[in-house]
Amino acid sequence: MPSIAVVALPDAILSGVLGPMEIFALANQIVETRSGRHCPVPFPNISLVATERGSVVGSTGVSLRSDQSLEECQADIVILPPVGGNVVDHLGDRSLINWLKQQQEVGTILASSCAGAFFLAEAGLLDEKPATTHWYLADLFRVRYPLVDLQPQRMLVDGGAYICAGGVMAWQDLALHIIARFCDLELAAQCAKMFVMDGTRQAQTPYFMFDSPRDDTDQSIDPGVQHTLRWMKGHYQDAVSVDELAGMAHLGIRTFLRRFKHATGQTPMGYLQQLRIEAARQYLEITTKTIEEVIGLCGYHDSSAFRRVFKEKTGLTPKEYRRRFSRLSEV
Known part of the structure; x- marks a missing residue:
């Protein structure tokens, strides 16, 4: 049964931190109800980690208190949530980047949603591999990480040792996918129904918006x-x-x-x-x-x-x- 750690990043979008934890907790409750309290649950250890043990302020200004520091974390699956603001401002935390490299070396499955993929790419863990991130961040991602096979039309990419989910709310797709992969499809479907979520999304393309960064109001244009x-x-x-x-x-x-x-x-x-x-x-x-x-x-x-x-x-x-x-x- 895999243990899961969600990284509480500074300026994280808190739904992407707590949401997956809630879904995994629900999966445990469903299994207990279905098979009895003495039956092993699929996710016995769900923890919140941060660079250092203590409070982390999310994008709304609300604080979360982490259970463990990165050094203390020993999880089978690590999830990197979306962050608010300019993701590039958060990529200078070399302790996190180096820790991700170490986790990859010991066989930890690294998962991300939305801008969380930038941290995996910054660590060089997505080079020459398919990945996805929020469609709005695709151009920036391609410029920073040209070696990554970015596929922003996809809602989720499972590379075996890593999993990337696309948009801000794609942590839902990520959590359901993890349940389906490590437990079973039926349990994932039950969780989706209980939370009234669409567990069948395959693409981000329906959500793309036409947003030219330079338009007829830009004075630098001819x-x-x-x-x-x-x-x-x-x-x-x-x-x-x-x-x-x-x-x-x-x-x-x-x-x-x-x-x-x-x-x-x-x-x-x-x-x-x-x-x-x-x-x-x-x-x-x-x-x-x-x-x-x-x-x-x-x-x-x-x-x-x-x-x-x-x-x-x-x-x-x-x-x-x-x-x-x-x-x-x-x-």
Whole structure:
């Protein structure tokens, strides 16, 4: 029966610290109820550890008191939770990084959710291996750790000796996966039902948001490209060619394409497609318009082409997306 330690990192998101512990405790309770109190529970030792024994302040300002210091910890599975703020600010704790390396050497399974993967990567434990983290942090992660095979579309990656879960709340997926892997699928399903959680999520793509870090308000962007970006945001449903967009910017085609890519990281048509898909998502979330109406409002004339691109970008069909994310009581 594996022992589990959750690391209380400074500025940790406390749901990601306490949440997994609650799920593992529930798994123990279910087994006791099902098999009797004298039956061994799956997770007999669930502890909270920190760099040093004592209080650790989380992202909300609330303090937790750790059971053990890192040096005292002897767990089979170690979980690194999400942290708030700028994760890079927390990567300078070399005692934690060196401890993670030591844990890997003695066969401890290292698990992370959200930004916790940065600590594993900082220790070099994910080089040449698949991993995931929060989709919003993907660009930063790739820049810092180019040797890691980052797959941000995935909700969870199990590499055997390590496990990475994606978004802030993916500690739920991580905890359920650990229960399924070290106990059984039935127990994991029971925990998911008791906590009313979706235990079947495989991808983060439905949660991706179109968020270009540089847009039409950035004064460092070429004024012509700024003008074009503003036009595209207001007229994403209109048919337009690259030649016409370059003309709006008063730039030659090659110069326009180069400056547009520098400003947005995308081609003009790729950017326009992102705008259209984001608009479609909004329509599906907050209106009762039919899918065919949404397709027309977003500038698509080929229904099959729209459905193909939408599935590619979100991982769901338009109907599935509306069913999961509609903010209306009835659609």
